[in-house]
Structures are given as structure tokens and as C-alpha cells.
Amino acid sequence: MSTLLGRLGGAAAARPWRTVAAWLLLIAAIFGLARAFGGESRDSYRVPGTRSTAGLDLLHERFPETAGADARVVVHDRTGKALPEDALTALRTRLSGLPHVLAVSPPIPSQAGDTALLTLSYDVEVTAFKDSAGIDALHDAARPATDAGYQVELGGQVPEHFSAPDGTAEAIGMGAALIILVLALGTVVSAGLPLLVALAGLALGTGLITLLSAVTDISNTAPTVASMVGLGVGIDYALLLVARHVEGLRRGLDARAAATVANATAGSSVVVAGSTVLVSLFGLKLAGLSIYASFGYATFATVGGVMLASLTLVPALATLAGPRLLRRAERRATAGGEPARTTATPTRTERWARLIGRRPVAAAVLSLAVLLGLAAPMLGMRTWPQDAGSQAADNTTRKAYDLIAEAYGPGANGPLLLAVDLDRLPKSELPALAAKVAQDPAVVQVQPARFNQAGNAAVITVQPRTGPQDEATAQLVKRLRDHDLPAGAEVTGVVATFSDISDRLSARLWLVVPFVVALSLVLLTVLFRAPVIAVKAAAMNLLSVAAAYGVMTAVFQHDATAKLLGLPHAVPVSSWVPILMFTVLFGLSMDYEVFLLARVREDWLATGDAKGSVVRGLSATGRVISSAAAIMVAVFTGFAIDPDMTVKMMGVGMAVAVLIDATVVRLVLVPATMTLLGRHNWWLPRPLDRLLPQLRIEHGEEPPTPAEPLRPAAV
Numbered sequence: 001m002s003t004l005l006g007r008l009g010g011a012a013a014a015r016p017w018r019t020v021a022a023w024l025l026l027i028a029a030i031f032g033l034a035r036a037f038g039g040e041s042r043d044s045y046r047v048p049g050t051r052s053t054a055g056l057d058l059l060h061e062r063f064p065e066t067a068g069a070d071a072r073v074v075v076h077d078r079t080g081k082a083l084p085e086d087a088l089t090a091l092r093t094r095l096s097g098l099p100h101v102l103a104v105s106p107p108i109p110s111q112a113g114d115t116a117l118l119t120l121s122y123d124v125e126v127t128a129f130k131d132s133a134g135i136d137a138l139h140d141a142a143r144p145a146t147d148a149g150y151q152v153e154l155g156g157q158v159p160e161h162f163s164a165p166d167g168t169a170e171a172i173g174m175g176a177a178l179i180i181l182v183l184a185l186g187t188v189v190s191a192g193l194p195l196l197v198a199l200a201g202l203a204l205g206t207g208l209i210t211l212l213s214a215v216t217d218i219s220n221t222a223p224t225v226a227s228m229v230g231l232g233v234g235i236d237y238a239l240l241l242v243a244r245h246v247e248g249l250r251r252g253l254d255a256r257a258a259a260t261v262a263n264a265t266a267g268s269s270v271v272v273a274g275s276t277v278l279v280s281l282f283g284l285k286l287a288g289l290s291i292y293a294s295f296g297y298a299t300f301a302t303v304g305g306v307m308l309a310s311l312t313l314v315p316a317l318a319t320l321a322g323p324r325l326l327r328r329a330e331r332r333a334t335a336g337g338e339p340a341r342t343t344a345t346p347t348r349t350e351r352w353a354r355l356i357g358r359r360p361v362a363a364a365v366l367s368l369a370v371l372l373g374l375a376a377p378m379l380g381m382r383t384w385p386q387d388a389g390s391q392a393a394d395n396t397t398r399k400a401y402d403l404i405a406e407a408y409g410p411g412a413n414g415p416l417l418l419a420v421d422l423d424r425l426p427k428s429e430l431p432a433l434a435a436k437v438a439q440d441p442a443v444v445q446v447q448p449a450r451f452n453q454a455g456n457a458a459v460i461t462v463q464p465r466t467g468p469q470d471e472a473t474a475q476l477v478k479r480l481r482d483h484d485l486p487a488g489a490e491v492t493g494v495v496a497t498f499s500d501i502s503d504r505l506s507a508r509l510w511l512v513v514p515f516v517v518a519l520s521l522v523l524l525t526v527l528f529r530a531p532v533i534a535v536k537a538a539a540m541n542l543l544s545v546a547a548a549y550g551v552m553t554a555v556f557q558h559d560a561t562a563k564l565l566g567l568p569h570a571v572p573v574s575s576w577v578p579i580l581m582f583t584v585l586f587g588l589s590m591d592y593e594v595f596l597l598a599r600v601r602e603d604w605l606a607t608g609d610a611k612g613s614v615v616r617g618l619s620a621t622g623r624v625i626s627s628a629a630a631i632m633v634a635v636f637t638g639f640a641i642d643p644d645m646t647v648k649m650m651g652v653g654m655a656v657a658v659l660i661d662a663t664v665v666r667l668v669l670v671p672a673t674m675t676l677l678g679r680h681n682w683w684l685p686r687p688l689d690r691l692l693p694q695l696r697i698e699h700g701e702e703p704p705t706p707a708e709p710l711r712p713a714a715v
Contacts, residue, residue, distance in 0.1 A: 002264045005271065005311065009263025012315040013256040019316035023200055023309070030207030039213035041220045047289060050500040051481060055419035055492030062457035065102050066417070066450070069122040069129070071138060072156035074115065074400045075107075075145055076407075082113035087145060092118055094141040100124050110407035117404065117412075122158070134158045155400030155413070157494065160388050161220075172641070173228075176634030177235050184627035185242065190325040193242055197313045198234030201306030205230050208301035218294045221576075224647050226298035228639045228654075229584055232632040233277065233591065234306030237270045239631065240595060241314040243624045246325050255322055259315035265602070267311050272527050273594040274307040277587030279523055283516040287508045287579050289501070295580055349622035353615040356671045363672035367664050368543075374660065375546035377554040383506060384572040385498040387468045389413065390645050392566055405467065411444055414468030416477065417493035418460040420449070424488030427451075427458070434460055436484055442466065442476040464495075469572060474499045502575040512579050516586050517542070524590070528597060529692055530682050536673060537597075540665050541589040545582055547664075548657030552577075555652060565640060565648065577649045584650075585657045588632070592625050592666045600674070601682075610679040618671050629662030 012019045047053050059066050073095065077083055088107040095104045100122045107116040120138075135154065142152040174195060181191030209223050244266035248258030281303075284296035318325060346354075356363050389405075391398035404412050418437070420430065430449045437460075438446040447461040462480075466472040477499045480491050517538050524534035552573060555561045559570045600617030607613060636658065639651030674681050684692075 002268050005267040006260045006264030008311060009267060009315040010256055010260040012312050013259035013319040016316035016319045019312055020320075023313060027200065027203045027207070030204055030211075034207045034210035037214055038207075038210035039215070039218075041209075041213055041218045041223060047497065047500050047504055049288075050497075050504065051490050052492045052496040052500045055417070055490035055496070058419045058421055058457060058490070059417075059459070059492065062421075062454065063419075063452040063459060064123065065121055065452075066459050068100075068102065068124055069158050069161075070156045071120040071122070071134070071154065071158040072400060072404070073118045073120070073138065073142060074153045074155060074403045075118070075142075076116075076151040076153070076403050077114045078151055080112070080114050083107075083109070083116050083150070087148065087150070088116050088118075091142065091145050094144075095120055095138070098137045098141060108408075112407070115403060115407040117408065119156070120158075129158055129161060151399075151403075153396045153400035153403060155388060155397050155404065159400075160397050171638075173231060173635035173638035176638065177631045180627060180630045180634060181235075181239065184239070184623070184630075185246070185325075186327045187325060189321050190242055190246065193314070193317050193321060193325075194235045194238035196317065197238040197309050198231055198306055200313055201234045201309035202227060202230050202302060204305035204309065205298075205302030208305065209298045212297050212301065216294065216297065217290050218298055219291045221644055221646050222291075222295045222298040224639075224642065224644070225295055225580070225584075225650060226302040228636060228647070228651065229277075229299050229588070230302030230306050232635040232654075232658075233274070233303060233588065234309065235631050235635070236591060236628040237274065237306060237310040238314050239628050240266045240270060240624060241310055242318060242325065245314070245318045249323065249326055255319040259318055262318075263311060263315055265598070269594050269598040270307060270310055272523075272598070273591040274303055276520055276523055276590035276594065277303050277584070279519045280516045280583045280587035280590075282519065283512040283583045284579065286512050286515055288504055292505075292576075292579065296583070299584065347619065347623070349626075350615075350619035352667065353618035353622065353671060356618070356668060357611060357615045357675050360672040360675040363668050364676065367669040367672065370664055371543045371547045371660070371669070375543070375550040377551070377557075378546055378549040380557070381549060381553040381578075382471065382557065382572040383502050383575040383578065384469050384474070385501055385575045387414070387498075389467060389469055390567060390571045392643060393568055395643070398568070409444055409463065409465070410467035410470070411464035411473070414464065414473060414495040415493065416462040416464065416480075416491055416495055418462060418480075418485070419490050419492050420458040420460065421488040422451075422456045422458060425486055427455075429486070430458060430460070433484075433486065433489065437462055437480065440476065440479065440484070442472055442479075468495050468498070474502070498575070505575050505579055509579050509582070513542075513582060516583055520586065520590060525688075526692055528601060529684050529689070530601075531685075531688065532677065532683055533597060533681055536670075536677075536681075537590065537593045540593070540670060541586050541661075543669075544589050544657055544661040544665050545585050547660050548581070548585060548653050549578065551656045551660075552581075552649060552653040556649065565652065571645070574646050574649050576646045577653065580646075581650060581653050581657075585654060588654070588658065589661045589665075592629065592662055593670070595625055595628075596621050596666055596670060604682060610681060611675050614671050614674045618667070622667060625662055625666055629658050632658045 075083060075088065075091065092104050092107065095101065095118060102121045102123045105119040107118050109116050135158065138154050138159065146152050178191055178195060181194060182188060185191050205226060206223065209218060209226060212218055241262050244262035245258045248261050253261065278300055281296040281300050284292045388397040388401040401413050434446045434449065437443060442465050444463045444465050449458045449460045451458050464473045464476055473495060477491050477496050485491065521534045521538055524537055525531050528534065556573055557570050562570045596617060599621045600613050603613035603616045604610060633655045636651045636655035639647055640655065642648050642651065
């Protein structure tokens, strides 16, 4: 692999303009195909095998007017006066004429009369609305009431479904990344190169996602998450290659030779690290939801795009940049073809590495204690899909949510639907069923049953006493299913569906985790031929993810810290986040593990000095890992301002996780444990040695061998 990647880098460096032109043509072709044949993203909340889905299927089949999307229009008089009936009637008439609207309920006045609620029923599911057209139509219909001085806010599935990214998060992340790159690499040219490469890979991935949307459902949020991950890893991969290329220039190599060596060494690390990310994404298929699989498809395409860009564009652009990648003093030193002078004074990273090597036990115990302390809040994590109550205060869906909660009670924002199959449950038993449900202390009211035209299905609307996010509401759903509902009746609707999603994802997490860990173990064992290293790496990554879970739980489930992120109050962790974050983070954590291990193994194979190779490997990679981590933290932090709750939580969680992983884990715990294990790190049983393929990731014409035999020895 090393030789192949070296040849690829050398070929790209030999013909840099052709390589750049090929990328421009590739991106143009992908975007052309995407425009001609691509689809649009859409969410699918179907959870096969759950009771809420069974209820929705019944409504779709027999009562379609209750199974489509809904929207709510809330009208409020700020002066506290009763709303005029003629204005509400005119509004209802305008709403009834909107596309796909089946019916508009009569205005329901509040007890004070200053608020009215109108509910729209559509003949399509909410996922059919792919852009803001549905919301724009609602605003147009409500404009006369707004012009008359009334407050009109929009809620329900259609307004809450659409969220348009504005690119602010990406811009903030790239701006911060550029500053860090300048500080790390020393020149604007060398700093801008990784950004250009990452953007090229991101463009390729975006086009591929659009093409994928034509053949499968891709969640509306998936492209944003894919951009977040792709931008972070793309800059990191390019940074690693540029840093190794600059090392070659400092040693007096010409641009082509430096590109060849960089691709053969750092490029191998990029392939291993990127492959680990891609392998981890396969775990999303096990979540049992099509929306989760779409996150995997989108991120897979983007990470694959930035990997390809890093391995081909970096050699080409680095060759075109030439000595401008070096600082001025270094350019002067190498002007005559001589290697740049280096100081014999140990760097701070090298001094740190030696300190860890002298005190490995203390470093390991202290870092482990820090990680466990950060992970502790995870035990109190509660998950629930986001709703309008978590939106920013200036969002119309949040204003509608607050008006409804104040005028009709918090449970009015999340009514439950009882779907009744009258072929199994006689119509005469419905009054008794409604009365039984109404006796539950968590229920405010039960509306009379509505029947379809065929008379073989009915819907009963139940208003909980608590809001959709409240744990008591989820308990009510479980209680109705377990004790109150006879055969033929099912609890469904948005709240019941979200409850089932939360339960399904919580259960599947324990299937995804061992799957992803097992795949990563196999991959690392094959590539590094060191099962001890693979097991240790998996354990370290699990600690990083657990610590990130703990910090995220502490931040979002407490009012003070949640408000700092622009939220109105503490919120549960979004149900979408734990599995998604685990699969992505487990792969990203392996990036830094691979960057460090590749350099340590390279030194170990050359010297046979197990402990010294750890110090030298950390000294050589510590600065790059720290810079790469700072870039990724900056990128992810930019996404923490995104209004979408899933993206916001992913941004915060992943920024924290990368920060923890690149500092506490990679710079302390990993070198400490490797120092303690010594030669045992590279132990390989003979039967396994015969089974594993020889996949070299080190540079050189012949496989390097360690100075001493690879056998277990006392540390």
C-alpha cells in the first residue's frame, strides 16, 4: 500500500496542472449529473415493527384524512381582547384553499378568547414538503390577519419540518481553521492548501449525496452532518500530508520526491484513518431506521471524497506551491539545495513525551480518572427527539408552541391519537374506552371519536397533561399500551412515534457498539499486525466517546449551560445523536490513533526500541495531532450554532470528544500505556501471523524489520 500511494503522489506531483484540471472536470461532471438526475433530501420517520407504525398504517389505509401531515395556525391578540369571528372565518377560508389541504378545523378559542387555534390536515405526509413552499403558503394566507395587527404563529409538522441551512456554521469553522493552519504551518500558502483540498472533496461528496437522493431517502439533516464530518477530516488529512511534505522539503528533497514520501507515509495513515471512519459508518445500518442509514450514506460519500482529494490534490498543489510552503528563513536556507537547519533544543512536544515516558503510571491513572469523571453524567442521560419547545425564542414554531401551551395547556402541543380498528373493536365500546383513558391522571381531556366514511375505523384524540418532551408523556404512552387499550386500538401520532424511535435507538445502541468495535479491531489488527494495539485503541476510543456523552448530558440537561447555547431551557439529548455520534466519533478517534501509531511503528521497526519509539513517535506527531484536533474542534464548534437540534448537539458533542481525545487520550493515556506495555504492544501470535495478510503501511522498498526479534518480553 505504501509503494502504491507513493507512486500515486509522485504521478500527481509530476503532472500537477493535469491533476487540478482533472478534479475540476470531475466536480463539474458530478454537479452536472446531480442537476440532471439528482433527487432531494427528505426525512422518513417510519419505524418498522413498532405499534405507532401499526396505528399509522391503519389510518393510511382506512382514514387517510387523519394520516397526512398537519400544521397549526395560532392567532393571538396581544391586547387581550377577544378575536373577531369574521377575521377567523376569513383566515380559515384562505387556509382551506392551499395546496394539499384536505380540511381546516373550526377555530378553537382559548378560555380568555384572545387566542384561537386552527389545525390543517394535508393529503400528503410531512416528508413530501421538500422546501419552504408549504410554510410560505401559510404565511401568505395569514398575512391579512398579521396586517390587521394580530400575532400569527405557525406550528405543527409542516413548519417544524423545514430548516434551511445558511452556511454560517461552515464559514465560522473554515475561518477558525485557517487561523489555526497559519499558526501551525507558518505560511498562508501552506495554510490555504488544506482548505482548498477539503472544499474540493466536500464538493465531490455533495454531488454524490444529491445523486444518492434520487435512489434512496436521504435525511434533510444528513448533508449538514456529512459536511461537518467531511470538512473536519478533510482539513486534517490534508494537514497531515502537507506537514510531511514540508518535512521532506526541509531535508532537501525536491517537490516530487517530497510528495512521493509524504503520500507513502502520511498517505498510508490517511487511508487507514479514513477507512476506519468508513467502516464505522456501516454500524448505522443496524439502527433499524432508514433515516439513520441515510446519515451513513451521506457521510460515507463525503469522507470518501475528501480522502481522494487529499491523496491526489495535495501532491499536485504542494508541487505548484513549491518552496512557498516553507517559512522565509527556511526558504533562504534551502535556496542552495541544502537542508534547512534544525535546532538541537528539544521541542515542547518532545519534552512532554519524555515526561510521560518517565511517569507512565501516574499519567495513566490521572488521565483515566479524568475520563471516568467526565463520563459519569452519562448515567443520567435521557433521550427524546427534538420538538418546537427546544427552538430559539424568535422562531415562529417556538412562539406557536408557547402560545398553545399558555392558552390550552402544554399537552396540546403533543396530542396522542388512538387509532381504532372497528372490525376488531365494536363501535359500542368506544365510549367506555374514552372514559377509561380520561380517568388517567396524566390526561387532560379526551375528544369524541371521529369515524371514517366506511365506518370501519375511528380516531380518538387524547390531550396529555404534560408536554411532548416530558418524561410523564412517554410514560403515559407506555401505560396506555400496557394496561388501558384493548385489542384493535393503538396509540399513534407524532409523540407516540417519537417515543418508539427513542426506545428503538436506545436498544439498538448496544447492537451498534459491539459491531463497530469489532470491525475496527479487525481492521487495525490487519493493518498494524498487533492485536494488543488494536484492543487498546478500541478501549481508548470507548472512553473518549463515554466522556463526550457525559459532557453532552451535563450541558444540555441543565438550564444554565443549555441557555448558553441559545436554548430556552434544559432539554433531553436528541434520540438521533447517541448512535450517530458514536459511529462517527469512533472513526474520528481512530484518526489520531493511526497518526500516532504509524509514526511509532515506523520508528519501532527501524530501531526495535519499544519505549523510545513511543517518545519519538509522540514528539514527531504531537504538534500535528494538536493542530489537527484544534481545527476539528473549531469546525465542530461552528456547527453548535446551527438551529437544528441534532446538528447543534452533534457539533457540541463532537467538539468536546475530539478535544478530550487529542489531549487526555492521545497525548497522555496512549503513550503512558504503550510505555508500560513496552514490547508487548507489538506481540503477534504465530498462528495469527500466518493468517494475516502483509499490508505494509511504511515507506521503503523492502519491508523494514525491527532491530530485535518480535517476541513478548518483560517491560
